[in-house]
Amino acid sequence: MAETKALDRAAWLAEASRCVQAWEAAHGDFDRHPSVRVPDAVLREAFEALIQRLRGNYPFFHPRYAGQMLKAPHPAAVLGYAATMLINPNNHALDSGAPTAAMEKEVVQHLARMFGLPKETLGHLTSSGTIANLEALWVGRCCQPDKALAFSEQAHYTHGRMADVLGMRSIVIPADQRGRMELEALDSALKTGSVGTVVLTTGTTSLGAVDPVAEAVPLCRAYGARVHVDAAYGGFYALLSDDDRPGLLSQETARHFRAIEEADSVVIDPHKHGLQPYGCGCLLLRDPTLGRYYQHDSPYTYFSSDALHLGEISLECSRAGAAAAALWLTLKVLPLATDRGLGLILTACLHAAQRWTEALQAAEVLRAYVSPELDIVTFFPERRAASAIDAASQALFTRAVADADPIYLSVLSVRSGALSASHPAIRRDQETLRILRSALMKPEHASCASTLVERLDAMAQQA
């Protein structure tokens, strides 16, 4: 390969295209059918229209974007995806993508090892966290067909929907004021004997709260319930769970991440903290014999090899080999390690959340809602009543985006009761209220967190 600068995306994309073109040429020249030919001028005009539309996006790559769990993929992921996409393997069967199927098996093993799951763990990539969770819940239903699914009121909203899709009864367990599942309530639900699978979330979408996995696992075991950990957003923080340097995970949070090794199934989204483009979730099943539930015949595939075809253990059929290649290449250059690779990125994200929180402590008007466990920080402009906070939060959200130097946040709806538990002086004049939320999922957030909060505080004061 020619020399290219590490983050020079244009040069790397050209290199990817050149390498794939050389591979194509080695298979012999042929004439493209006239039906697929498009005049350059037509393609250019359409492409310019596309670029014009894409400019309507918020700048997800920039640290001024702290709204949702969005960020641009790492250049290594882009390169891996682009090069592979030009070939377009399908990880359904080995004859449709043997090299990328092998890469998928490798990355799945890396992810299982990160959680301390056994070597035999069975897993595969999925198109999203939702689909990976659906599969885990479906396996749970296969194991205990007549039993219910229990999850916290703070679990991702898709668990309830997927339970509906699967025809499973849902039991919603209350969460404490910091967003973590209440163990006593879980115990009471388990005592009824009706729960087959319990979903624990290590990093909730709203607050980044970590459910008490270490205590919940023995409880579930005592009642014969399966444990599914939804680590779609927070999972990569397992990399820091053995690092007790101050300023990283609290001892308690780290203990719950370590306990994931006891789970029956785990879901993680490389398209969140794993720097991948969308289309990359992952399901891990501790017991490989559960692959039997996926057993099916396909009259068209699985004939090329006796080795495992990933379609044989996946509910989805076609899946992008490019997603596996992108993750494989990313982990080659940014490994799943504590003190390098992804570990360094996550460390910076935790620092960003701490700096954001410290800046809130020094702020005139803005106050923290709860102290963050991971990299999601929630806060609100201080007012005497819930209704006034609600209006001021929405106003600040809108004002910050409209600024000449914009800051992009998200809005979170919370219960007034939860707010007044930590801020008893606030009048509960309405049931729920909107507050503000920042997902600080880019390492660059660490160096600008304080400035962003100071600017938001100044905007809140003007309002």
Ligand SMILES: Cc1ncc(COP(=O)(O)O)c(C=O)c1O
């Ligand atoms: C904890 C959790 N679980 C599941 C999901 C759903 O994942 P996806 O958006 O990849 O379908 C999310 C998305 O934010 C999440 O935060």
